[in-house]
Amino acid sequence: MNSVKKIGKVLLSLSGVVAIWWLFALSDAVNPQLFPTPLAVWEAALELHQEGLLYSDLNVSLERAAIGFFTGSLLGIVIGLLTAQTRFFRFALNPFLTLLRPIPAIALVPVAIVWFGIGEPSKYFVISYTVFLAVWLNTHHGMEHIATTYLRAARSLGASRTREFFEVVIPAAAPHIVAGLRMGAALAFLALVAAELTGSSSGIGFRLQEARQFIRTDRMFVGLIELGILGALLDFIFVTMSRKIVHWEHL
Amino acid sequence: MSDLQKSNSNLQAVGCVEIDDLSIRFASPQGREVVAVETTDLRLEPGSFTALIGPSGCGKSTILNAIAGFVSPSSGSICVDGKAVTGPDPEVGVVFQQYALFPWFTAIGNVKFALKRFRLGREELQRQAHEALKEVGLGDRASAYPGQLSGGMKQRVALARTFASKPKVLLMDEPFGALDAQTRISMHELLLRIWDAHRTTVLFVTHDVDEALLLSDRVFVMSEGPGRIIDSFEVQSDRPRVVDQVDEHFVANRNRITKLLRQSHADSI
Numbered sequence A: 001m002n003s004v005k006k007i008g009k010v011l012l013s014l015s016g017v018v019a020i021w022w023l024f025a026l027s028d029a030v031n032p033q034l035f036p037t038p039l040a041v042w043e044a045a046l047e048l049h050q051e052g053l054l055y056s057d058l059n060v061s062l063e064r065a066a067i068g069f070f071t072g073s074l075l076g077i078v079i080g081l082l083t084a085q086t087r088f089f090r091f092a093l094n095p096f097l098t099l100l101r102p103i104p105a106i107a108l109v110p111v112a113i114v115w116f117g118i119g120e121p122s123k124y125f126v127i128s129y130t131v132f133l134a135v136w137l138n139t140h141h142g143m144e145h146i147a148t149t150y151l152r153a154a155r156s157l158g159a160s161r162t163r164e165f166f167e168v169v170i171p172a173a174a175p176h177i178v179a180g181l182r183m184g185a186a187l188a189f190l191a192l193v194a195a196e197l198t199g200s201s202s203g204i205g206f207r208l209q210e211a212r213q214f215i216r217t218d219r220m221f222v223g224l225i226e227l228g229i230l231g232a233l234l235d236f237i238f239v240t241m242s243r244k245i246v247h248w249e250h251l
Numbered sequence B: 001m002s003d004l005q006k007s008n009s010n011l012q013a014v015g016c017v018e019i020d021d022l023s024i025r026f027a028s029p030q031g032r033e034v035v036a037v038e039t040t041d042l043r044l045e046p047g048s049f050t051a052l053i054g055p056s057g058c059g060k061s062t063i064l065n066a067i068a069g070f071v072s073p074s075s076g077s078i079c080v081d082g083k084a085v086t087g088p089d090p091e092v093g094v095v096f097q098q099y100a101l102f103p104w105f106t107a108i109g110n111v112k113f114a115l116k117r118f119r120l121g122r123e124e125l126q127r128q129a130h131e132a133l134k135e136v137g138l139g140d141r142a143s144a145y146p147g148q149l150s151g152g153m154k155q156r157v158a159l160a161r162t163f164a165s166k167p168k169v170l171l172m173d174e175p176f177g178a179l180d181a182q183t184r185i186s187m188h189e190l191l192l193r194i195w196d197a198h199r200t201t202v203l204f205v206t207h208d209v210d211e212a213l214l215l216s217d218r219v220f221v222m223s224e225g226p227g228r229i230i231d232s233f234e235v236q237s238d239r240p241r242v243v244d245q246v247d248e249h250f251v252a253n254r255n256r257i258t259k260l261l262r263q264s265h266a267d268s269i
């Protein structure tokens, strides 16, 4: 009952947006060539589908994002555990990573192309690097700020270092790690598009860039909507998953 | 020596805490040295219930944390059953004011965490954990997460967890400070019942005079700036003690402590 209501609300607000969009596109305020109607965008989507590009672009982009995301988060979690747990790593890596953090993903694209060429590896690099930074920072932060009473309780209850790590440190840091993964997933999309806009011959980002050359704003809108839907879906999946994983945070 | 005396002297060896010339200093953020505890001697008799009372900031928690092995002494020594304290040890259990239950484990999961050091079989682990929860009256809430329990219930789980690891010494730092008056009274009864059954040596930190006198055999009074023990005495009142039916010892002791605390407060300002 409740979820039916929710879906109803979402549909209502979406159709409102589409209606306003439509009215705006038809008004004299904008050139229809530059600002397509929802119908034109729908037709462009069908066209892309018939050309077999809609699905293949989606596939290519998702694969890049997924590979980059998994590599980046794995590295981020492992390095985060190391930098937070061992004084040596904290000392050696922290200043270095603090400097790397502000560098936007887009700025890395030219470097990645020189290093890895315009093939897949350069995309993986840009995406996984961006994801890595977010996940690493959150993991590190989460591990560093574990309430001392948890550690004290664990030790005075006779837990070994191994048990302390797996049964106290990891769960205590889990909410931060999960938040980092969620942020990483959103950033993976950002980095994906940045990497695809230049030096690529497939994917949603490339299709956007290609449409620019032909001033096909309707095709561009297809790409933008795809990105919007994908991002929202992904975030929904992450929120649902995090409710399962760190269920005690939501009591 | 009679048999009775012999078994008594065996008992005497368990849960004895001796503190000699203890002092604890911290570096303040400005780099100055803060003396939290100044040369203190303290002895907890095996199986006894001792209260440590004093104004806020006088170093009660610091002494307790030192016995627990969480902070190390700047000088002097702390021994539990003749062995110097070098770090946290399951022989010395701690009950924290903020419960410190692991929110990712259920009530029974928290108790099992403490039992794991005994390397029991699965069934025995489950049985003992359940037994411990039943002892604090929470047998039916075994699978609840701490986030689903009230403050009093949480502290009962924490008690069950700490007793499950079978400590010889139990340190409690204002364990009932966050609870309302009614809950506090039932927690006192529960604590005394479990203490009676396990006969652990208890050190109970509080700044509530009545709480100290209701629970303990012996009271240590501290003053601040720097923290030191200024008085200690036996509580003679008969058990069980009830807060609305106190005897003349109780009243005398209450006056004695209140006066001491007021004086030391007046001295420090």
Ligand SMILES: Nc1ncnc2c1ncn2[C@@H]1O[C@H](COP(=O)(O)OP(=O)(O)OP(=O)(O)O)[C@@H](O)[C@H]1O
Binding pocket: B026, B027, B028, B034, B035, B036, B054, B055, B056, B057, B058, B059, B060, B061, B062, B063, B207, B227
């Ligand atoms: N880790 C620390 N670093 C620096 N100073 C500390 C530290 N721990 C305690 N102190 C200082 O030591 C003194 C005693 O603190 P302590 O926590 O033992 O007091 P307390 O008697 O438990 O007070 P309360 O009743 O408020 O809990 C205080 O002045 C406090 O600021």
Ligand SMILES: [Mg+2]
Binding pocket: B060, B061, B062, B173
């Ligand atoms: Mg304290």
